[in-house]
Amino acid sequence: TLMHEPFDLHRSVRHCAELLQHRANEQHDRLTMEVAPEVPQWVLGDGARLTQMLLNLVGNALKFTTGGSVSLLVDMMGSAVRFRVIDTGIGIAPDKLKIVFERFTQVHASDQHRYGGTGLGWSIVKELVALHKGRIDVESEPGKGTTFTLELPYQAVSSPAPAVSTATNALSNY
Numbered sequence: 029t030l031m032h033e034p035f036d037l038h039r040s041v042r043h044c045a046e047l048l049q050h051r052a053n054e055q056h057d058r059l060t061m062e063v064a065p066e067v068p069q070w071v072l073g074d075g076a077r078l079t080q081m082l083l084n085l086v087g088n089a090l091k092f093t094t095g096g097s098v099s100l101l102v103d104m105m106g107s108a109v110r111f112r113v114i115d116t117g118i119g120i121a122p123d124k125l126k127i128v129f130e131r132f133t134q135v136h137a138s139d140q141h142r143y144g145g146t147g148l149g150w151s152i153v154k155e156l157v158a159l160h161k162g163r164i165d166v167e168s169e170p171g172k173g174t175t176f177t178l179e180l181p182y183q184a185v186s187s188p189a190p191a192v193s194t195a196t197n198a199l200s201n202y
Contacts, residue, residue, distance in 0.1 A: 029070050029072070030074040030077060030159050030160065031073070031074040031075075031077075032072060032073065032074070033073075033074075033075075034070050034071070034072055034185045034186075034187075034188045035070070035071065035074075035075030035078075036069060036070055037063075037067065037068065037069060037070070037071045037075070037078070038063050038067070038180065039099065040078050040079050040082070041061060041077050041082065041102055041111075042061065042141040043059075043062055043079060043082070044060060044079055044082040044086060044100065045061040045086070045100060046081075047050065048086050048087060048090060050071065051087075051090050052090055054099065054103040055090060055093070055094050056094070056095045056096055057090055057093050057094065057095065057096055057097060058096070058098070059086075059090070059097075059098050059099075059100075059144060060097065060098075060099045060100070061098070061100045061101075061102075062076070062100070062101050062102070063103075064071070064101075064103035065092060066104050066107070066187075067103060067104060067109060068109075068180075068182070068184035070184065070187050070188070071182035071184055071185060072108065072182065072183045072184075072185050073160070073180070073182060073183075074121070074138075074160075075147045077095070077156050077159075077160070078117075078180070079160060079199055080152075080156065081111075081152075081153045081156050081157070081178065082111065082113075083154060084150065084152060084153050085113040085150075085171050085176050085178070086098060086100055086113055086148065087109075089115035089117060089174065089176075090112050090115075092115065092117035092118050092174070093115045093116055093117030093118075093173070094117075096115065096116035096117060096173070097109070097116050098114070098115045098116075098117075099113070099114045099115075099117070099149065100112070100113055101114065104188065105134060105179050107181065108162065108179040108180060108181050108182070109177050109179070109180050109181075109182045110174055110178070111177070111178040111179075111180070112154070112176070112177050113175065113176045113178075114173065114175045114178070115173045115174055115175075116172070116173040117173050117174060118122065118170070118171065119168045119169050119170040119171055119172050119173055119174055120166070120170065120174055121170050122169035124173075125166065125167075126167060128150050128166055140178050153178075157178060157180070160177065160180050160181070161181055162179050162180040162181060163179050164176065164177065164178045164179075165177045165179075
């Protein structure tokens, strides 16, 4: 079930990059994040689920990239918000692209001990995208990298009014 409430999309994207920056530094990867100016700051949707999807996509990009770069780019595609996770990692063979979203599938099964994982990350993302009524695509070239493109139909909303704390109100009465 998805929440349907205002959330700060820019903050969610920054939070994802902040959480994964240490891993990128350890692997000597450059992790960049860019949100285009036309992307609304506040949207109606499920911020926790967006963070989960971005952590899976960017985390996997870092897992399969060493000494390269991973970028999280956010812009608009028509009325949808488009998220692109672009890496310079090992890439995915063309015959494996059609199965990357299947549960318990390891695209690089022979390297499972090296990379780890359960084969659930991309399938979870696909299910969450479907709940959002969005779409996800993947393009890749072995040895050159991979791009995941996620489009979500978020509706821009005004910044919610700050909640007034009842404790603060009670103290101000004295």
